Amino acid sequence: MVASRTNVDLDTETRRRPPVGGSASPLKRRTRRGRSPWRFMLYLVLIIGAAMMMFPFLWMLLASLKTFPEVNISPPTILPSDPQWSNYSEAWFQPASTFGRYFFNSFVVAAVGTALQVFTGITAAYAFAMLNFRFKNGLFLLVVATMMIPFEAKIVPNYVLIRQLPLLGGNDINGVGGSGLYDSYAGMILPGVASAFAVFLLRQAFMAVPRDFWDAVRVDGASHWTFLWRVLVPMSKPAIVTVVLFGFLARYNELLWPLIITQTESIRTVQLGLLLFSGEEGQRYNIMMAAAAFVILPAIILFVLVQRRFIEGLASFGVKG
Amino acid sequence: MAISKRKAFPALLILLTLLLASCGLAGGQEAQEGSDKKPGEAAGAIEDIKVPKGTEIDFWHIQATIYGESVAAVVDEFNATNEWGIVVNQLFKGSYLELNQAIRAGLAGGGAPDVAMAYENDILEYQRAGEVVELDSYLESEKYGLTDEEMADILPGVLARQQVPAYGGATLSWPHGNSSLGMYYNADLLAEAGIDSPPTTHDEFLAQARQLKEATGGKYVALSQAMNSVYYNLLRDKGVAGYDPKTATTDFGSPESIEVLSLLETLYKEKLAYTVFDGVATEAEFINGRSPIELGTTARSSSKIEAIGSNFNWGIAALGDDGPAITQLFGGNHVMIEAGGNDKEHLAAWLFMRYFASTTAQSVYAADTGYSPAVRSALETVLLQNDYTESPQKQQAFDEVFVNAEIMPPTSAGNAINDMVSKEVVRVTLGQATPEEAAERMDAEATSLLEAAKP
Numbered sequence: 001m002v003a004s005r006t007n008v009d010l011d012t013e014t015r016r017r018p019p020v021g022g023s024a025s026p027l028k029r030r031t032r033r034g035r036s037p038w039r040f041m042l043y044l045v046l047i048i049g050a051a052m053m054m055f056p057f058l059w060m061l062l063a064s065l066k067t068f069p070e071v072n073i074s075p076p077t078i079l080p081s082d083p084q085w086s087n088y089s090e091a092w093f094q095p096a097s098t099f100g101r102y103f104f105n106s107f108v109v110a111a112v113g114t115a116l117q118v119f120t121g122i123t124a125a126y127a128f129a130m131l132n133f134r135f136k137n138g139l140f141l142l143v144v145a146t147m148m149i150p151f152e153a154k155i156v157p158n159y160v161l162i163r164q165l166p167l168l169g170g171n172d173i174n175g176v177g178g179s180g181l182y183d184s185y186a187g188m189i190l191p192g193v194a195s196a197f198a199v200f201l202l203r204q205a206f207m208a209v210p211r212d213f214w215d216a217v218r219v220d221g222a223s224h225w226t227f228l229w230r231v232l233v234p235m236s237k238p239a240i241v242t243v244v245l246f247g248f249l250a251r252y253n254e255l256l257w258p259l260i261i262t263q264t265e266s267i268r269t270v271q272l273g274l275l276l277f278s279g280e281e282g283q284r285y286n287i288m289m290a291a292a293a294f295v296i297l298p299a300i301i302l303f304v305l306v307q308r309r310f311i312e313g314l315a316s317f318g319v320k321g
Numbered sequence: 322m323a324i325s326k327r328k329a330f331p332a333l334l335i336l337l338t339l340l341l342a343s344c345g346l347a348g349g350q351e352a353q354e355g356s357d358k359k360p361g362e363a364a365g366a367i368e369d370i371k372v373p374k375g376t377e378i379d380f381w382h383i384q385a386t387i388y389g390e391s392v393a394a395v396v397d398e399f400n401a402t403n404e405w406g407i408v409v410n411q412l413f414k415g416s417y418l419e420l421n422q423a424i425r426a427g428l429a430g431g432g433a434p435d436v437a438m439a440y441e442n443d444i445l446e447y448q449r450a451g452e453v454v455e456l457d458s459y460l461e462s463e464k465y466g467l468t469d470e471e472m473a474d475i476l477p478g479v480l481a482r483q484q485v486p487a488y489g490g491a492t493l494s495w496p497h498g499n500s501s502l503g504m505y506y507n508a509d510l511l512a513e514a515g516i517d518s519p520p521t522t523h524d525e526f527l528a529q530a531r532q533l534k535e536a537t538g539g540k541y542v543a544l545s546q547a548m549n550s551v552y553y554n555l556l557r558d559k560g561v562a563g564y565d566p567k568t569a570t571t572d573f574g575s576p577e578s579i580e581v582l583s584l585l586e587t588l589y590k591e592k593l594a595y596t597v598f599d600g601v602a603t604e605a606e607f608i609n610g611r612s613p614i615e616l617g618t619t620a621r622s623s624s625k626i627e628a629i630g631s632n633f634n635w636g637i638a639a640l641g642d643d644g645p646a647i648t649q650l651f652g653g654n655h656v657m658i659e660a661g662g663n664d665k666e667h668l669a670a671w672l673f674m675r676y677f678a679s680t681t682a683q684s685v686y687a688a689d690t691g692y693s694p695a696v697r698s699a700l701e702t703v704l705l706q707n708d709y710t711e712s713p714q715k716q717q718a719f720d721e722v723f724v725n726a727e728i729m730p731p732t733s734a735g736n737a738i739n740d741m742v743s744k745e746v747v748r749v750t751l752g753q754a755t756p757e758e759a760a761e762r763m764d765a766e767a768t769s770l771l772e773a774a775k776p
Contacts, residue, residue, distance in 0.1 A: 072628045074609040096393075155422060160430035182432055259415050260423045263379065263432070275415055279385030281500070281620040281691065283601070 057296075064088070064290035071286040084286070091291035095273050097266040099291065105185070106252055106269040107298075113189040114247040121198030121243055126228050128199065129206035130214065140203070147196045151256070158191045159260060183263040192251065198243045201313075205239030206232055241306050242313030249299055270295045367462045367668065374406035376669045378435035378662065381414045381423065382497075383653065387623065389413050391689035395682045399673060407669045417443070417653065428452055428660055435661035435670040438653040441485055441731030444493050447656065454657040456483075456492040459671040467675070474696045475678070478650050478727045485731050486567060494654035496678040496695035498686045500620035501726035502554050502649040503718055508634040510613035513537055519614075519638045523558065523584055526640060530593035533613060542594045543603045543612035548585075548746040549739040551616050553729060554649055555581040558642035566732035569771035573742075574764035582749050582756030589750040596750065607635075616640075618651050619718040623691035626712050637714050639722045650726035652692065691715065693723040734774035738767050 063071050064087055065080040092099045127133075128140045163180040165171060170178020181187035209232060217227050233240065255271045262268055274295060277288035303310070384392045396411040412434075414420040421443055427433030428450065439447070447453045460466045472480070475496065483494045506519040511529070514536035520526040530541035544551055553563050556578060564571040572578055588594035597603055600617055607615035608628045619637060629635060639646030655674045657667060676682055683694035684702040693715075699705050700719070709716035729735065745763045748754040754762070 159426035
């Protein structure tokens, strides 16, 4: 919100500024600026940068259409000599349950997990940003400090916790006798439901909202709950979108945890599907590229849909991807 | 003394927590005691165990691509044909690193598999935790074991790695199907330099490298940055094992080791060899006809056959030197995890392990992949004979390389020694250390690592 207000001010400022170069009309000024060699250089650099960013994707698409011998040729060919569209169907049907099922699993894990993460993030961030209670700062530091714990160090404790949850998955009250939430969607989702990063980012966003808003709604008799969902959340959309995107991508790309916590093949996610093309004894590089081409599609679509809010969120709260 | 309500509630909470915690501990202990059987305890009663129809066991492995497909085919065949109605659920668990993490998590929290793939170093770790089922009583069982003839059918190097001295005289694993370090050669490139066959001694290796450079100006061999395997192999060619974990001594300072390091130094000094990133890169150099020689795993013979096609003539051989050409044996084995199940499931697991190492399964696995069969009788099957006729390089890999393959002596210091050796050999190839300096340092560091790893 602060950012958008600043933009409005800058735009107004630009409109009020006297024209550069005396009497030249704005149209001519724009044309001259458009022809400036510096602008040309700038676009050239941007085009080169964009091409460099796009190249790996292009390479993936081209490699996905090559035969196994051709994909191993060095120096490599750019265009496939005999496009193998069947690589896509081969990739799709490689897992016993097919990539269709894996996509469904990934969406369930990523969507439900992200929704829960956003909910816990919003409520915890609200408490840290707007409420006063003892040890608030200490507790917040404790939450943020959990970001320092490497994921690998949490695997075994998380696994034990998920398997030994009492009264679930055949377990008794002591968490013994069954398998808890092992080999289930819930088991894949639960360990990441509370994210220190989400709490941190949303707390920063909530703190940027002037306290006057709270005072104003309080006069109208609103509760904390109403203030949070009716005022703060709509005003912090860029930050929430950032948390959603980061959360969704993190879950969608997760590899090790789903690998460890699942046993049934049909419950596995797309990232585990990609592993099937690369083993200790070699890779099926062309088929893997075909699979990668459809696995990255949802992430690209999501980014395209929310990119404006996402960039606003990053710019406003100083977070680098 | 009266207790206020304010104090009573937290006190009650603490009491409840302590009660629950103690219940949890008791439950945990009970669970542990339930599975705390000594390995091989059920040995005497194996003949009496009856595997109920429909017994399910979990098998975790690291095989993807054609290897994973073949494992699935072998498992499907077992599930469809075994007389006990055992159902094996096979599951790909990523690389050895990821598989190992999953097993450790399973051992800590339950849900460990009945059978898993593992290298010797990991098996030693599981053994220390009391989680490996010894296989000797199954092997000796009249009903479920193997005959002397069947035991003799297993290749000596493959059998030896299931019963390494570090296991204390027990058999802790059973064959999966393995590969070994071979010398791939591009016969056409060698012929261009007037060389009609691959080298059989280190002197010939160096002489051919010089001859090729003189004739074509090209380099002779591409080596991976991980040079420990090449070094060990060249050392074994001279009849030297490398190190002995039992006595914590090494052969790294021996004259043979210095000769090997000098050979590598010369190859680089005279620009006869060059380094690329890893095994994938050395393969790329070979299949694209840039490197006439590649030292790499025979497991990749099948992918080479597909990638090279009829582009050039090539083959696989073992280098050798003064002694027999003993190369390094690669690949994991099957290990039975104690916590994975009860006696019936253990027997079911053993029956599956026995099937996987049988003539039928090994012939299918070897025909589908670049692995060599663990049993000689697989070579007599029509399936493998046809496959080897179509792919003579796979036959070569078995006949000339795999039959003499052996593992490096297993030790928990193995990975650290490999990294250190690799680093020192690279220093020699870069001219940063003389062979003598590197040999001395390797000997000192490896000895200290082996001392620290002594059980």
